[in-house]
Amino acid sequence: MFPGSDDYDVDIAIDEEDVERLLTVMPADVEPAGELTFARNVFVPLTTACRYTCTYCTYYDPPGQASLLSPEEIRDICRTGAERGCTEALFTFGDDPDARYTDVHDQLAEWGHDSIHEYLRAASEIALEEGLLPHANPGDQTREQMATVADLNASMGVMLETTADVQAHGGPRAKSPGQRLATIRTAGELGVPFTTGILVGIGEDWRDRAESLLAIRTLHERYGHIQEVIVQPVVENERWNGGTPDLATLRRATAMARAALPEAVSIQSPPNLAPVRELLDCGIDDLGGVSPVTDDHINPDHAWPAVEELRSIASAAGVPLRERLPVYERYYREGWCPDRIEDAIEAADEAGRRFRAVLDDS
Template structure:
């Protein structure tokens, strides 16, 4: 179905009738969720280096300008987040940055790390020490990398974006649908509770959106690992003039996602980018990670809403708003319906700890 995935041996067969069904979906075909959730996080842009040069992205910096957070800077931010009552340490950076940026690689070597993955592992350990559960978004990873990083991560993620070949990903350094699908599959094979998503408005058409959603469903049906899917609208920024999708488009895509995906997968929109108030009746049930102490470094021009604003969104929809952990209940042994095979001993120990962090974690389990 997706030729770009052939080199990774990924076989995803999508029934044409499923595509046609999704293309016919409207917001009238779904019901509003009974509640909304969010995760309170501290955002840590470990490095702004990336091997890709996507035309809509303001996150990456060119070689010679990219930053790399030091362990001291990471610890400072972690403590800031812990003091603000956060439960999630959101680590993010570009794909394989030390492959392209010699200065980043050299700095890591000076600190005693062979790669950015090694460094991420150590910083996740630091997060656990400071009372936060790591959720890492490190771009495309292999199965051995997931196997290692899952030990110190409560959950992980990567945006699929689209299964289509779009000009937004063009150039010598381009991400491909096959690479992204391979990463989503690798996470499932290594039993990592996983977040993924589609990006709306980067040149894909309606059929591409339907096929992307069905590809996520297919991989989840095999591995059971997808905990949430983000429907994210592209936004104008200093590097691109992509015209964001209309409200009507977002309403329809969110409804398609809700109809396509099984009930256990949450459908999320980022409240600093998308008109969440106008999407409540289309099936969203999560507002993602929101930080009370750090910026959205992926979209720095778009501030996080305050917690009061999240409550306002939920109140307008007549639904309760609840805080959750970065890993969903069904993956936790502490939850009545949880499965102990999904989180490692390191994470279970953190959840069971008799300290402020452990008690804070457990207070959120089983509530939503």
């Protein structure tokens, strides 16, 4: 049904009645959340190399310019984050660097790694040693790649973005919705608590948005692993002049996400990219990861708000603000976490006490 589905053996059938029903949803049809949550994290951009060249993305650098954080840099970032009370190390990088990135591959080999996923595993070990829980968002992954790192991550994620074939993904190395869906499916098969989402304003239409949300719901119904769905607007930047969705569009898209997904799945609105105060009645209940230490390296022109600003947002909604871990509480309580993550949370050291304090407040 979706572009690339046959290539990746993705079997997702969307009921037309569900699509039509979702297309009628407006903000007045959903209830505001009873609380807002957020995670305190550090952003660790492992590499800016990416095999894709999406026209809205400022994160990737071309071959010859892409950087790769050293183990020492990773440790410094994680240590600073732990000292500032963070609980999450958010690892990001562009999807598997292809053969054009010879410098990146040479550097990985010099450090003793055959692949970027092997290096991600080493980086996750560093985060745990420094008292943070890893949450990796490394784009599309095969089962082998995800299995390489899943046992050292509290949760993982990838943005679906859209199930549509949009020009913004065009070119010889275009993203495939089928591959994105296969990655989300793989996380379910491996029992990984997962974050995904839609990107609003990259050329998709309302039917595409409805179908994307219903595809996410279908995978969650099979595996129960989707902990949150982000509704993220594309924003103007040096590579994207295709416009930013207006408030009415974001309000309707957010309400559609809330209506499409089970209540237990959180709806996240990123406060540095979206007008969150104007979306509070549209069903959002999470403000995502916010860093007191590092920039949003994917959207460097949009600074994270301070935690005090998040408290102000929650106050405007008349609801409490609660900190959470990168793995949602129900997944931890139900035994989804790998042994290394459980051990880190249950440890008697300062980091373990910090993790449990967040859980105890929930």
